[in-house]
Amino acid sequence: MTQALKNLPQINKENFQKDLIGWFEVEQRILPWRQDQDPYKVWVSEIMLQQTRVDTVIPYFNRFVEEFPTIEALSEADEDKVLKAWEGLGYYSRVRNLQAAVREVHEKYEGKVPDNLKEISALKGVGPYTAGAVLSIAYGVPEPAVDGNVMRVFSRILSIWEDIAKVSTRKIFEEAVRELISHENPSYFNQALMELGALICTPTSPSCLLCPVREHCHAFHEGTQHELPIKTKNKKQKAVQLAAVVIKDEKGRTVIHKRPESGLLANMWEFPNMEINLPFIDEREQLKSFLSETYDLEVETGDMVGKIEHVFSHLIWNINVYEAKLKRVPQEMNEIRIVTKGEIAEYAFPVSHQKMLKQFVFSEE
DNA sequence: TATGCGTGGAT
DNA sequence: TATCCAAGCAT
Numbered sequence: 067m068t069q070a071l072k073n074l075p076q077i078n079k080e081n082f083q084k085d086l087i088g089w090f091e092v093e094q095r096i097l098p099w100r101q102d103q104d105p106y107k108v109w110v111s112e113i114m115l116q117q118t119r120v121d122t123v124i125p126y127f128n129r130f131v132e133e134f135p136t137i138e139a140l141s142e143a144d145e146d147k148v149l150k151a152w153e154g155l156g157y158y159s160r161v162r163n164l165q166a167a168v169r170e171v172h173e174k175y176e177g178k179v180p181d182n183l184k185e186i187s188a189l190k191g192v193g194p195y196t197a198g199a200v201l202s203i204a205y206g207v208p209e210p211a212v213d214g215n216v217m218r219v220f221s222r223i224l225s226i227w228e229d230i231a232k233v234s235t236r237k238i239f240e241e242a243v244r245e246l247i248s249h250e251n252p253s254y255f256n257q258a259l260m261e262l263g264a265l266i267c268t269p270t271s272p273s274c275l276l277c278p279v280r281e282h283c284h285a286f287h288e289g290t291q292h293e294l295p296i297k298t299k300n301k302k303q304k305a306v307q308l309a310a311v312v313i314k315d316e317k318g319r320t321v322i323h324k325r326p327e328s329g330l331l332a333n334m335w336e337f338p339n340m341e342i343n344l345p346f347i348d349e350r351e352q353l354k355s356f357l358s359e360t361y362d363l364e365v366e367t368g369d370m371v372g373k374i375e376h377v378f379s380h381l382i383w384n385i386n387v388y389e390a391k392l393k394r395v396p397q398e399m400n401e402i403r404i405v406t407k408g409e410i411a412e413y414a415f416p417v418s419h420q421k422m423l424k425q426f427v428f429s430e431e
Numbered sequence: 432t433a434t435g436c437g438t439g440g441a442t
Numbered sequence: 443t444a445t446c447c448a449a450g451c452a453t
Contacts, residue, residue, distance in 0.1 A: 115449040156437025193451045213449045260449055
């Protein structure tokens with residue numbers, strides 16, 4: 067028997083469900099994705115909310131469902147438009163996977179989001195959490211939806227001291243949720259656990275005196291709520307040195323580059339740049355030959371106009387930004403384009419390059 | 432199983 | 443300022 071299940075007999079299941087769901091009915095926040103149970107919109111919201119705060123998601127969600135209101139609309143949209151709608155939200159493969167999955171639903175399931183675990187879990191970007199969330203919220207299926215909130219809340223209620231940073235630990239919490247989930251209202255049960263984690267059972271200072279289920283909580287009775295959950299630290303980010311260049315032609319237009327279709331910031335647009343592994347050689351010379359060899363771009367590199375530091379979850383970019391004049395347009399332009407100020411707004415840029423855009427490209431206008 | 436994958440806000 | 447995150451998934 068797992069540690070979680072060992073403590074289950076201490077929980078009065080019916081009262082726990084009643085206290086939790088009763089609290090949620092009264093205290094839940096009004097959020098745009100709670101206006102109805104349209105499976106498509108529930109799905110979009112769950113993808114956006116992955117590793118992302120509610121306050122950040124709200125305006126993106128409203129704009130996204132306005133522009134792509136249905137499965138069909140998102141299926142038929144250009145990926146460039148979809149990425150632009152996601153610009154600034156991060157983890158961009160989420161939305162490329164979402165569109166691929168929505169296209170599969172459109173073609174294979176006549177536009178109806180699957181209502182069973184097997185089919186919905188086979189969709190791109192739909193893992194155990196998202197599958198359970200969409201099934202329970204949109205269709206009322208009693209399936210666990212274990213996210214970071216649920217692990218924190220249940221680690222305290224059931225006194226589970228497993229490391230929640232480990233991928234395998236999620237299964238322990240899924241087992242516990244399976245035992246305790248309400249079959250009358252699995253949607254509210256799952257949402258209430260997450261809402262409780264967001265509003266009451268917070269990471270550093272849980273408001274136990276306001277908690278609707280504190281009488282069921284092992285950690286509250288033991289006074290261990292500040293020690294739980296156990297979570298090992300992440301590793302430090304690796305620093306990467308880059309040189310980027312803002313190239314202008316005689317008309318004031320600017321050269322931009324489309325990133326590869328996989329990996330970091332896949333298919334996003336950026337200013338031409340390269341990693342600097344040889345700091346002893348003049349970066350302007352390195353840039354000039356890089357641009358010539360890689361894109362057949364002939365330029366006259368000028369001064370460094372600024373520095374940008376950008377922190378990701380797993381690395382840090384230190385970017386030296388140069389300006390340059392375009393001397394000759396290349397024969398072929400597959401990955402690069404030369405765009406005006408008006409046109410550049412149509413392209414999706416990562417935040418690091420939005421900083422460059424703002425500071426160094428059209429700042430004089 | 433551990434790591435790659437973004438961003439902006441909280442402490 | 444540095445750290446840790448916030449409704450995870452793919453590989």
